[in-house]
Amino acid sequence: MNDSLGRRPGRSWPVGPFGPSSKWCSGRSYGELMMGLDSNESVKFVPRRVDQSRLRQSSVPVDPSSASSSPTSALHEAVYRAVYVEWMRRTNIYLTDTEQAALDARAIAEGSTRSEILRVIVDRQLNLGEDTDVDAALGQVAAELAERARTISSDDVDLHIA
Amino acid sequence: MVIVDDHLALLAVAGALDDLGPSGPVVTTYSFQYRMARAVSDSTRSGSLSLRLADPSAALRRMLHPPAHRLVVLDPRASLEESVRMAGSHRANLLLAELMGAAAHHGAAVRVTPANQGKTWSHLMEAEGIDFATVDL
Numbered sequence: 001m002n003d004s005l006g007r008r009p010g011r012s013w014p015v016g017p018f019g020p021s022s023k024w025c026s027g028r029s030y031g032e033l034m035m036g037l038d039s040n041e042s043v044k045f046v047p048r049r050v051d052q053s054r055l056r057q058s059s060v061p062v063d064p065s066s067a068s069s070s071p072t073s074a075l076h077e078a079v080y081r082a083v084y085v086e087w088m089r090r091t092n093i094y095l096t097d098t099e100q101a102a103l104d105a106r107a108i109a110e111g112s113t114r115s116e117i118l119r120v121i122v123d124r125q126l127n128l129g130e131d132t133d134v135d136a137a138l139g140q141v142a143a144e145l146a147e148r149a150r151t152i153s154s155d156d157v158d159l160h161i162a
Numbered sequence: 163m164v165i166v167d168d169h170l171a172l173l174a175v176a177g178a179l180d181d182l183g184p185s186g187p188v189v190t191t192y193s194f195q196y197r198m199a200r201a202v203s204d205s206t207r208s209g210s211l212s213l214r215l216a217d218p219s220a221a222l223r224r225m226l227h228p229p230a231h232r233l234v235v236l237d238p239r240a241s242l243e244e245s246v247r248m249a250g251s252h253r254a255n256l257l258l259a260e261l262m263g264a265a266a267h268h269g270a271a272v273r274v275t276p277a278n279q280g281k282t283w284s285h286l287m288e289a290e291g292i293d294f295a296t297v298d299l
Binding site: 126127128129131133134135136137138139140141142143144145146147148149150152153157158159160161162 | 200215224229
């Protein structure tokens with residue numbers, strides 16, 4: 001099956017860090033783990049023999065670092081754990097061809113990945129940016145603000161509580 | 163889903179709200195959001211509050227656009243039919259009609275602080291079969 005940009009994959013692998021889909025290409029636009037790394041530093045998940053029974057049993061991808069002890073295994077494991085075990089959870093969503101093409105186009109233009117573009121859109125749409133100082137201040141004055149809300153609304157026929 | 167008043171909503175946005183019991187997301191109504199946003203905006207007039215908020219404009223932005231994993235503001239249009247029915251049946255003002263209408267429409271529980279509980283609310287919520295309780299902080 002061609003992807004959303006009409007490219008025909010040469011071979012197909014399961015989606016995942018060491019069994020990438022046809023769109024995976026380490027160090028380029030579709031590398032899932034290239035965030036914060038340039039192309040020379042990006043972690044290259046070379047398809048290798050996998051314990052298929054363990055894959056089937058777990059919803060979390062098998063740690064590829066356990067499959068070999070390459071020189072990059074420490075970095076490999078750290079990035080793997082950060083991205084796939086401690087920081088993110090894999091999910092599947094259905095997108096139209098147009099939506100996929102739009103995400104891919106943005107990813108190519110920005111040197112990013114489809115997943116990263118989606119994460120940015122989700123964060124922005126759902127206001128997920130951190131603002132710990134403001135949150136702490138709001139938590140401390142919540143009772144006073146609630147009292148002020150009652151006072152302000154006391155003579156408002158639509159909003160007062162009687 | 164649990165609908166909260168402006169006080170609990172403030173705590174939710176701040177990430178300081180304890181588990182309220184009912185499962186599902188913590189949400190509030192447009193009227194309660196309006197009340198708390200107005201209070202935050204008005205805080206610039208209070209010297210002590212303004213000082214403690216440090217950046218009232220940032221606080222207002224946070225209240226106007228709360229992080230959805232902590233608080234969602236319900237669209238009042240979704241429950242307009244139920245809200246109108248509540249207003250007609252119980253002579254409820256906009257705040258209460260929207261609150262009860264949203265609870266009925268979404269099948270949600272309602273939790274408020276004792277200071278924000280109207281005198282007749284408990285009776286009205288029970289009459290409408292709405293899970294209602296106050297939360298002591």
